[in-house]
Structure formats: structure tokens, C-alpha cells
Amino acid sequence: MFAEIITIGDELLIGQVVDTNSAWMAQKLNAIGIRVKQITSVSDNAAHIYKALAEAKERAEVVFITGGLGPTKDDITKSVLLDFFGGELVINEQALQNIHAIFARYNKPVLPANHQQAAVPSSCEIILNLQGTAPGMYFYQNNCHYFSMPGVPFEMIDMMENSIIPKLSQTLKLPFVLHETILTAGIGESFLADLIIEEEAQLPSHIQLAYLPKLGQVRLRLSAHGDNRAALEKEINFHKKAIAEKIADYVVSLTDINIEEVILQMLVAQNSTLATAESCTGGYIGHLLTAIPGSSRSYLGGGITYSYGLKESVLGVKSDTLSQTGAVSEETVTEMVLGALKAFNSDYAIACSGIAGPDGGTPDKPVGTVWIAVASKNKVLAKKFLFGNKRMQNIERTAVSALYMLYRLLKEN
Amino acid sequence: MFAEIITIGDELLIGQVVDTNSAWMAQKLNAIGIRVKQITSVSDNAAHIYKALAEAKERAEVVFITGGLGPTKDDITKSVLLDFFGGELVINEQALQNIHAIFARYNKPVLPANHQQAAVPSSCEIILNLQGTAPGMYFYQNNCHYFSMPGVPFEMIDMMENSIIPKLSQTLKLPFVLHETILTAGIGESFLADLIIEEEAQLPSHIQLAYLPKLGQVRLRLSAHGDNRAALEKEINFHKKAIAEKIADYVVSLTDINIEEVILQMLVAQNSTLATAESCTGGYIGHLLTAIPGSSRSYLGGGITYSYGLKESVLGVKSDTLSQTGAVSEETVTEMVLGALKAFNSDYAIACSGIAGPDGGTPDKPVGTVWIAVASKNKVLAKKFLFGNKRMQNIERTAVSALYMLYRLLKEN
Incomplete structure (x- = not known):
């Protein structure tokens, strides 16, 4: 069974937004045995969208469309769908209730443009959008299934996971x-x-x-x-x-989870707690850990000790250590990790300090130089890394390397 | 002048790789007055690639093709181009020298598969690839320009910046x-x-x-x-x-930057410092700020005070406040923000505490309830929000709302 993905929006074609929706959908579709034959990104132009819809059904039996369903004038997907599939625009009561419920939640009045979002072609079945005001739409014509969804990733993801994929798995004969x-x-x-x-x-x-x-x-x-x-x-x-x-x-x-989730599971199993002391990662390790539901069972928190001052006042790093060896050194990162264990009263700690770039490098310590330390009550490990010259990549690599070092330490115990 | 981008590769259609090349190219092309009409991703299948090439010239005068030029047998773009544009495969001396130079640098022998990469259709002009072994190719047929490049981002970027864009700017009359x-x-x-x-x-x-x-x-x-x-x-x-x-x-x-960058610029202009005290966002606000190069000029860092204990020990939140009003309350978040100003010795502070979900909600404080406070030396603002039931969204919305509150406070001063 072949599918085609059509993503709609000028923002994609001027490169302001990277189309991450398609890769996400392609992964999920592959997982249920639907192969994506083509991904097509088109502009907010009626004739162009129409043509893409017509061409897609020559290649695919299921077509996924995202984008162009907002309440503003540049959003024209719905009128093209009406044109393509026929029927007339009718207010869908369920969609309207959903819109009112969302606005009530934020104590805001429903504007005419939002009310109009509940109007859908009579030729479709709606797909309820619990995350936003634009309903999704399902059409079936000439043996081809069409699903139209908003371009906002979390709205699309919610619809795919909770409505569309279950529906496809039930109704189609998939391998x-x-x-x-x-x-x-x-x-x-x-x-x-x-x-x-x-x-x-x-x-x-x-x-x-x-x-x-x-x-x-x-x-x-x-x-x-x-x-x-x-x-x-x-x-x-x-x-x-x-x-x-x-x-x-x-x-x-051996399961499809992240290393941070593995670590949190190990901590719970060992009935232990973790704290972090982050410099160059600036909170990213804490973010990765706390993105996992239930992380508060073993992750206490920690310090984002970006400045020298905070390394001293929060973690107790010695002023002499900083002035003699610098913030990016084995000595500093070791004092940071021991300081974190003590200040935050945890069983394990992670600390890192490095030069994320693009500035701040020296011949001795070029951009990408990072020191990471992990510690338990009776062991400290510190290690130097030399990553590249891209700031975000250095932050991400540091975080993953730190988590891997902690994983190895946890495994020993 | 319209362009079309064709990206080739199974990895795109199974969602293994997000197509970032297209957005990058689209931005660069827009900047020189070439509008991208469509982006099409197709699989490593000869008939499919051929059809995409034929359809593209109906919509565009310039076609950019990436992918499928590697030395392995799943890379078939070159043979399709040969088929489409005619001619025969001939070894290009310049491309061959480039391949030898690259292998010499790594002290590796040139394998037959790599030698064959220097063979290109006689109907093309080559575009030298200084970053890799696969030469780019330029074809001109029926008033349409075609550029074929490798899918490896840095090889494509180098060719676009140093060969293709200069060539286009010179030869085409662009708006x-x-x-x-x-x-x-x-x-x-x-x-x-x-x-x-x-x-x-x-x-x-x-x-x-x-x-x-x-x-x-x-x-x-x-x-x-x-x-x-x-x-x-x-x-x-x-x-x-x-x-x-x-x-x-x-x-x-009024420029195309993020709110965190706006805030950092305002802080620098006011010669002021910022600290954060994050509970439900778990380091995400710190991460957004420190993702910006040079953020250390005004962002000192802060605390990820996820547990009750850290709210008390790091920020000095009173134990009574936590036990009487809970961690998600106006009182707690106010003590957090004032504690952050004091503990981290900053001019401004942000604090937040909320129930990110999916668990931890109560009838009084359902999942999505968040208190945010911002403070300067002489003003504190606290506000309650009710977001949704998705953990990551609640984290992101809290961060953006907190940054917006700080922005308003900074604007007053």
C-alpha cells in the first residue's frame, strides 16, 4: 500500500520552516506497513494544491495533507478541498463545540474567523482536533483515502496517533x-x-x-x-x-527509548537520586531528564552554573581553581560534580563545562573542548572531549556523552 | 522565475532523515529572487526519478536535484540523468583528479567504485565537488536549467554557495x-x-x-x-x-529572531543580568537562552529546583509556604523568583512552577496549571496559566510565556 504526503505552505517553499512533519508521518506509516511513495510540498496557491491532489491519487491509495487550515486569509486548503471533492461548506457541530471549549478554556471570545473554522465540506468526515481549532477532514473518492490535517506539528501528531492511524489499521488490510x-x-x-x-x-x-x-x-x-x-x-x-x-x-x-529514560529507570530501581550541575549545556541535560514523565521520582534538579559566580556560590567551586585552571578543566568539573552531590544532597551527579562556541576558544582549549564528570557517593569520573565547532551540536553531544558516562557508572552499581 | 527542488532517497521516504536541504536551498534561492514552486521527494527508483524530472520542467525553469550520487548500488540518479538528457558516460578528468586528491589526503586507495564516480553524462557540465567525491552536474534542455548535487548537506551547500548561486545570479535576469x-x-x-x-x-x-x-x-x-x-x-x-x-x-x-534573543539583547543594552529558577520547565528556559551565542554576557544561570528540597535549599523558599500552598502557587513562585534574585545576585529573574503532566493533577490544580513569576530589583509579577495536557507542550508554553512576561518587564525599564 502506497501513500503520498502533501505539505502545504509558503513558509516551506521559502525555507522559513523545515518540513519535519513528513519524516514523522513517514516513520509512523512505515511502522504500520504503509510505504510513502512521494512527499510533495506546494505553496498556498489554489491551482497548485488542486493539481497536487489530482496527481497524488495516480501514485497512492492514501494521501496525507498538512497545512493551510488556519483561520487567516492565506489558509486556503479547505476551499480547494471543497472544490476538489464537491459538496458545500456546513458548520460541523462537534468541531464548533471543540472550538468553543478551547476558547472558553483561555477565557477568550470566539471570533467569526474561528467560528468559520467549524465549517467543513459536506463531502468529508471530520477528524476532531483536540489540540487546536482547525478540524481535520477525511475524504474518500475513487478508491483513494485523503486525510487533511493542520500543519502545526503537535496538532497533526495528535490526530495521526489518536484518530488516523487507528482508523487505517482497522479498515485497511495491511501486512x-x-x-x-x-x-x-x-x-x-x-x-x-x-x-x-x-x-x-x-x-x-x-x-x-x-x-x-x-x-x-x-x-x-x-x-x-x-x-x-x-x-x-x-x-x-x-x-x-x-x-x-x-x-x-x-x-x-533493547527497547525504543532514550538514554535519559534508561537512566531514570535505573535510578528508580536503585532507589537513588540524581542532580545536575550544567555549565555549557545550560539546562539541556535537565530538560532531557524532565521531558520524561515521572522524572521527579529520582531527579532532584540542579544548577545551571553558567557564570563563575554561580559555580562558586551554588556549587562551592573554589575561586582559586577557576582562576588557576579555568572553567573548562578537570579540576573545575570535578569540584562541580562533588559540589552538586553535596549542595543538592543526591546519590549521583553529573557536571559539565565546555566551550560551546562559536566564540570563546583559545589555542589550548579550542571551541568544542568539554570536560564532563559523573559521580556517585564513592566514585568520581572525569573525561575530556573535543567536539566540533557548532554550538547546538556541542550542547547536544555533551548532554548525550554525560548521560552515557552516568549510565556506565550506574551499571557498575 | 520559478524553481523546483527534487530530493532523492529512500531515507527521506521512510522518515529516517529529515529533509533539511530543501529549506536551506529555498532560503538561498529566495534571497536571489528565485521562487521555489514545489519541493518533491522521491525514492531511489529510476522510473519515479525520471517522471519527477519530466514533471518539474512543466512548473519550473530551474530544477535543483539532490541525492543518489554515492558510490553504492542504491545510488541511481546519474544513470537516470543519462537516460533523461542523453549522451554517454565519459570520465571527467577534473572530477577524477579531485577524487584522487581526496583519497590521497586520507592515505586511502581509490577503489573502482570511486573511480567510476568521475564518469558523467557527456550532455552535462560538471560542478566541482571540493567536499566529496561525487561531482555535481549541470544540464540545460528546453529552456530549463537542471543542477544535480549530492544529498550530503555540506557538499550541497558548498556547491550552491561557490558555484551554482554565483552562476545563476550572473546568467539569469532575476527579480x-x-x-x-x-x-x-x-x-x-x-x-x-x-x-x-x-x-x-x-x-x-x-x-x-x-x-x-x-x-x-x-x-x-x-x-x-x-x-x-x-x-x-x-x-x-x-x-x-x-x-x-x-x-x-x-x-x-521587527527582525527575524526569537524572543530569547530579543531578551538577551535588551539585557545587554540595559547592562543587566538574568537568572532563572525553573521547576516544571526543568532547564528548558536556560537551554533556550544558552542556545544563543554570547548569552553568557547577561545570563548568569540559575537553579533547576525540581524537588521541594532544592526549592528550599537553593532558593530559600519557606518550608511552610510549600506545605501550606503547595509547589504550584503564587506564594511559592514569588518566593522562588525573589530567592533567585538573591541567591544568584542578578538584576532580573524568572521562576516557574507547574504541573506538566501527564500525572500529578488534582481537581484544584489540573495538569497544565502553571504559575510564572518575573522580577526586577523593584517589581514582582506573578501570573497563573492553564495550558493543556501534553507534557512537552506545557513545558514549551511555560517557557515562552515566562520569556514574554520578562520581555514586558524589561520593556518598562
Whole structure:
């Protein structure tokens, strides 16, 4: 079964916004056995949208459309859909109630433009948008299913997860697709590939292996397609086990979760607490941890000790250490991690200090130089890294490396 | 002048890779007056690529193609181009020398597969790839220009910047395109549209207005096309000014930057410092601020005071306040913000505490309840918000609302 994704919006075509919706949808669709044949981004132009709709059904049986459903004048997707599928605009009561409920929540009046968002072509079924005011729409014509959704990512994601994917899984005859994931850290993609070259060669043609690298972590994803679920499960797990054994040192998880989630689970299992002392990551490690529901069970918080002053007053780093070795040094990061254990009264701590860039580098300590320390009550580990010259990447790499160091320490205990 | 972008690769259609190349190219092309009409992502399939090439020239006079030029057998773009434009494969000496030079640098032998990368259709002019082994190719047929580039972002970027854009600017007669942006916060898209309904109606057809909403912020973007740059500049700025005046209360910036960048600029201008005390955002506000280069000039850092204990020990929140009013209350968030000013010795502070969800809600304080406070040395403002039930959204909305409250406070001074 083939799908096409059409993303609508001038902002995509002038490059103001990167189309992340398509990759997200493509992943989810692949997971239920629907292959995306083409992704097409078109401008907010009626004739152009119309043509894209017509061309898509030549290639696909399911078409996913995002964007152009807002209340303003540049949003014209709905009128093109009306034109394409016929019917007339009618106020949908359920959509209208939803709009009123959202505005009531914020104590704001419903404007005519918002009221009008409840008007949909009579030729569609609406898809309720619990995250926003623009309803989604489902059309079926000439054996092709069309789903129109807002371009706002979280509105689209909510509709896909809670309405569209369940509906597709029920109504279409889809093959079984199974995915198994191995999360690794501390090793690069090509070295990983080298370690499992034999296991990869032995995969049958209906099981694919994908390497999904993301700054210091590589996810290995096995995808199996077939008609016999039980046989498929047995087969995919056989190969997963063979691969995982070959790279055991680098395996962080055998399920599809993040390293921060693995760490939080280990902390709960050990009935231990964690605190952070972040300099160059500026709160990003705390953000990764607290993005996980229930993180407050073991993550206490910590300090964003960006300035020298805060390193001293919050963590008790010695003024002499800072002036003699600098903020980016083994001595400072060690005092930071020990200070965090003490000041925040935690069982484990993470500390990092580095030069994220683009400025601030010296010949001795170029941009990308980072010191990371992790500690338990009876052990401290500090390590120096040299990343690249991109600020955001340095922040992300530092965070992942720090979490990996903590993971190794937790595993020892 | 219209362009089309064709990105080739299975990795895009299974969602393994987000297509960031297109947005980058679109921005650069817009800047020189070339409008991207459509972006099409297709799989590594010969018939599909051929069809995309044929369809593109119906819509565009310039076609940019990325991907499928690697040395492995799934890379088939070159053979499709040969088929489409005719000619025969010939070794290009310049490309071959480049390949040898690259391998020599890494002390590696040139494999047959790499030697073959220097073979290009006789119907093309090559575009030298200084960053990699696959040469780019330029074809001209039926008044349409085609540029084929590797999908590796830095190789594509180098070719675009150093070869293709200079070539296009010289050889094509291009119109001027200007963009102007107004960043707003604290108001929804539809309310904004309502305020500027007259100004929007008065826009001439060669100036478009787009609304780009993102959790609590809306970017208004005016785009103008024309032949006379000076007249266009005058015109777009006239309309920008008219719109900005109507929504003056909500305008955060008249340039295309984020609210956190606006705040950092204001702090620098006021020679003031900022600290943060984050509970429910868990470091995300610190992360947004420190993602901006040079933020250390005014952002000192702060506390991620996730637990009751850290609210007390780091910020000096009274134990009685926490036990009597709870962590999510006006009293607590006020003590947090004042504690931050004092503990971190800053001129301004932000504090927030809320229930991000999905658990932890009560009838009194449902998930999404958030208290935010901002303070200067002589003023404290606290405000309650009720967001939704999605953890990440609640975190993001809290951060943007807190930054907007601080922006208003900074503006007063």
C-alpha cells in the first residue's frame, strides 16, 4: 500500500520552516506497513494544491495533507478541498463545540474567523482536533483515502496517533510489520556496522536493518514485513539477539527509548537520586531528564552554573581553581560534580563545562573542548572531549556523552 | 522565475532523515529572487526519478536535484540523468583528479567504485565537488536549467554557495524578493488577524502576508516581489510599519529572531543580568537562552529546583509556604523568583512552577496549571496559566510565556 504526503505552505517553499512533519508521518506509516511513495510540498496557491491532489491519487491509495487550515486569509486548503471533492461548506457541530471549549478554556471570545473554522465540506468526515481549532477532514473518492490535517506539528501528531492511524489499521488490510530497536551509545555508526557485518549479511530480504544515528547514539532498527505474525516475531528476535550479543558493550537498551529514560529507570530501581550541575549545556541535560514523565521520582534538579559566580556560590567551586585552571578543566568539573552531590544532597551527579562556541576558544582549549564528570557517593569520573565547532551540536553531544558516562557508572552499581 | 527542488532517497521516504536541504536551498534561492514552486521527494527508483524530472520542467525553469550520487548500488540518479538528457558516460578528468586528491589526503586507495564516480553524462557540465567525491552536474534542455548535487548537506551547500548561486545570479535576469518579519507574542493568530484586517486588505498583490504560529508566538512575514529594489523596499516597509503600529502591544521584534534573543539583547543594552529558577520547565528556559551565542554576557544561570528540597535549599523558599500552598502557587513562585534574585545576585529573574503532566493533577490544580513569576530589583509579577495536557507542550508554553512576561518587564525599564 502506497501513500503520498502533501505539505502545504509558503513558509516551506521559502525555507522559513523545515518540513519535519513528513519524516514523522513517514516513520509512523512505515511502522504500520504503509510505504510513502512521494512527499510533495506546494505553496498556498489554489491551482497548485488542486493539481497536487489530482496527481497524488495516480501514485497512492492514501494521501496525507498538512497545512493551510488556519483561520487567516492565506489558509486556503479547505476551499480547494471543497472544490476538489464537491459538496458545500456546513458548520460541523462537534468541531464548533471543540472550538468553543478551547476558547472558553483561555477565557477568550470566539471570533467569526474561528467560528468559520467549524465549517467543513459536506463531502468529508471530520477528524476532531483536540489540540487546536482547525478540524481535520477525511475524504474518500475513487478508491483513494485523503486525510487533511493542520500543519502545526503537535496538532497533526495528535490526530495521526489518536484518530488516523487507528482508523487505517482497522479498515485497511495491511501486512504485519514488526520493529525491534537496539539503542547504542559510545560508538560510531561505521564501527558498529563493522562489528555486525556478518549478522547483517545473514538478514533475510524481508528484514531490513536501519542505522539511525543521533549525536553520540545510534539506534539500530530491524523492520520485518510478512503475513505470519508469530513466525515473524520469532525470526526478528533471533536476529536482534545475534546483533545485540556482538555489540554488548555498547547496548544501552533493547527497547525504543532514550538514554535519559534508561537512566531514570535505573535510578528508580536503585532507589537513588540524581542532580545536575550544567555549565555549557545550560539546562539541556535537565530538560532531557524532565521531558520524561515521572522524572521527579529520582531527579532532584540542579544548577545551571553558567557564570563563575554561580559555580562558586551554588556549587562551592573554589575561586582559586577557576582562576588557576579555568572553567573548562578537570579540576573545575570535578569540584562541580562533588559540589552538586553535596549542595543538592543526591546519590549521583553529573557536571559539565565546555566551550560551546562559536566564540570563546583559545589555542589550548579550542571551541568544542568539554570536560564532563559523573559521580556517585564513592566514585568520581572525569573525561575530556573535543567536539566540533557548532554550538547546538556541542550542547547536544555533551548532554548525550554525560548521560552515557552516568549510565556506565550506574551499571557498575 | 520559478524553481523546483527534487530530493532523492529512500531515507527521506521512510522518515529516517529529515529533509533539511530543501529549506536551506529555498532560503538561498529566495534571497536571489528565485521562487521555489514545489519541493518533491522521491525514492531511489529510476522510473519515479525520471517522471519527477519530466514533471518539474512543466512548473519550473530551474530544477535543483539532490541525492543518489554515492558510490553504492542504491545510488541511481546519474544513470537516470543519462537516460533523461542523453549522451554517454565519459570520465571527467577534473572530477577524477579531485577524487584522487581526496583519497590521497586520507592515505586511502581509490577503489573502482570511486573511480567510476568521475564518469558523467557527456550532455552535462560538471560542478566541482571540493567536499566529496561525487561531482555535481549541470544540464540545460528546453529552456530549463537542471543542477544535480549530492544529498550530503555540506557538499550541497558548498556547491550552491561557490558555484551554482554565483552562476545563476550572473546568467539569469532575476527579480528582487524582499522579506520582512514581525515577531509577536501574547496573542493568538486569529486575534492578530482581526486587528490588522484593514492593513491586510490593503496589501498589493505582489506583497504577501503569512502567519507563522509557534506555541505562544506568531511570526508575521511580508514577502514582496518586483523589479525595482528601492521602490519595493519603501513599499514593504510602509506596510510593515502600518501593521506593526496596529499590533504594537504584541510586537516583540521587527527582525527575524526569537524572543530569547530579543531578551538577551535588551539585557545587554540595559547592562543587566538574568537568572532563572525553573521547576516544571526543568532547564528548558536556560537551554533556550544558552542556545544563543554570547548569552553568557547577561545570563548568569540559575537553579533547576525540581524537588521541594532544592526549592528550599537553593532558593530559600519557606518550608511552610510549600506545605501550606503547595509547589504550584503564587506564594511559592514569588518566593522562588525573589530567592533567585538573591541567591544568584542578578538584576532580573524568572521562576516557574507547574504541573506538566501527564500525572500529578488534582481537581484544584489540573495538569497544565502553571504559575510564572518575573522580577526586577523593584517589581514582582506573578501570573497563573492553564495550558493543556501534553507534557512537552506545557513545558514549551511555560517557557515562552515566562520569556514574554520578562520581555514586558524589561520593556518598562
